Amino acid sequence: MRDWGRLPGDAIEDLRRLEWEHTGRLRERLLGRRPFPIPCLLKPPTGNQALEDLDHFHGYIAAWRKWPWPHQVTWVTKRFRQLGQFEVPVRLEIESTQALIAALGDEAVERSRGWAERMEPLLSLDKALFTTLINRLEELDRLSMTDIHLLASVLPQLQRGMGRRRYLRALPLQKVDTKFVELNQSLITALLDVIHGQEVSVHGGLEAWLECRVTPSNWLHVKPLCPEVKGRLAGLDLVRLCFEQLTTYSLPASNVLVIENLQAGYGLPELPDTIAVFGGGANTAWLQAEWLKDRRVGYWGDIDTWGLKFLADARLRQPHVEAVMMDLKTLLTHVERGVDEDRLAGLPAYGLTPAERSLFDELRFGRHGVGRLEQERLSQDYVEQGLAEWIQASAAV
Structure with missing residues (x-):
């Protein structure tokens, strides 16, 4: 690449890249916070460089003589051995925003x-x-x-x-x-x-x-899992409640089952005195609700680093949250359905039991050949048995 004798097209390309397409710099020019003129050095040749490429040397001088705004170009007299004396362009100065736009052409205009x-x-x-x-x-x-x-x-x-x-x-x-x-x-x-x-x-x-009402956000699905709870919820099979409503409205069941993913929530069996809240993913903020303190709360999510992180987040809101089917036994029972986890979560500082921290490490290092088991990949009979055991444990307390 020739490193001397910059042509008008080269200067225009630099102005476009460094000034026009550089949003922060353009903004400062337009607001007068970055001063004009904008200098462009044209790199005149040495005598040897000119001799090595006379066509470019003469073309470089001729091109700048045709520049539409001659006052912007600084010329100096240089004497070249074996070539003689020439007026050569050494510097282009763009003096204003209007001059910059004009130099860049139709698109900028x-x-x-x-x-x-x-x-x-x-x-x-x-x-x-x-x-x-x-x-x-x-x-x-x-x-x-x-x-x-x-x-x-x-x-x-x-x-x-x-x-x-x-x-x-x-x-x-x-x-x-x-x-x-x-x-x-x-x-x-x-x-x-x-x-x-x-x-x-x-x-x-x-x-x-x-002074508008806050627009509802962070919607979650709520599903009663037995006829009695359904009756307390005006006979509705499924409702969507936003974050603000979930933190203030006390759901009418003793057991609250939190499900990470949406589709897993649709596959839940009947469970006595239980209501499910599902589809929140990483959204565990609603679990700060005061009314949850005297409810039994179960959490069922994916067996991967992110699922365990969400479990830990849930426990930071309500320390008595119980993990459901998020253990090594469940992973090993379905290990052939596991996959790699593309992006790992960091190990939470708080919120996991020693067994859950151990499981987190086993997933992170792929000790069982997989890093992720989606909750939807669990066999339906296994899910129903696992949930039944969780309910039975509640009744035994």
């Missing part, structure tokens, strides 16, 4: 026009939004002009307390759909913070500032 077009309706609301809009150029690029007009329409409508304990999706907006607000909540929050002096963030975010 079009993109900058798009920014101007998108910003205009928003800046008409408040000129102070400029800095925030520049800081969120990627989001601005993704919005259509229809979305921009929706954004300009919704910002003046959103006022502190207007939610009146409704969900965000039920806001009383004019000519704006509430899904748009939900999908663009981060950008809307940033812009409203400028308009309202950081009020939105101080209040804990958009929904809190609007």
Whole structure:
């Protein structure tokens, strides 16, 4: 590769890579936090280099003489042995954002026009939004002009307390759909913070500032496992409850069986005075619920490092949680159905019994030829027997 005599195309490619496509640097240029000019060294040749490739030497000089903005190019007089004296370009300086865009060509010009077009309706609301809009150029690029007009329409409508304990999706907006607000909540929050002096963030975010009800999240399935518990649950076979409801609503059974995976929950047999909560995966936070302290709680998950980690997490919330079918016996009974575990969890510092810690190590080091046994791979008769034994142990206490 020739390391001298950089051509206009080389300089433009560097400007594109180092300035235009470097989001942080571009943002600083646009906000005036990174000063102009942008220097580009053109690496004029030594005498020997010029002699070795005269075509490139003359082409390099000719190319920069055709540069559309001559004032940006610094030339110096150099005397080359055997070639004589030449004016050679040594440095290109881009003096402004407009000059950078012009040098980069049509694509950059079009993109900058798009920014101007998108910003205009928003800046008409408040000129102070400029800095925030520049800081969120990627989001601005993704919005259509229809979305921009929706954004300009919704910002003046959103006022502190207007939610009146409704969900965000039920806001009383004019000519704006509430899904748009939900999908663009981060950008809307940033812009409203400028308009309202950081009020939105101080209040804990958009929904809190609007005084909306918290949108339910972290849904789990709840299934009564006997007719009596089903009757206490209004006769429902299966319901979905969110994190907030599970932490406050006391489920109507003495035994609570927590199942890691969704499909395993559908295969549960009838169990007396028992209700199952399943499909939460890593979500064990709901187990902090106070009402669980006086219930018998069983946990059944995959026999792998992550399943044992989730078991430990559950015990950090409720120390009396009992593991169900998460032992060496279960693993060895079904070992031919095991697989490798691609990504291992770290050994929890707390929450596992000595036997469970030993099992964790055996899985981690593949001592039985497998690292993972999914709970769905257990034989159904084994599952039913294991759950029956758990219930019988409860009755014996």
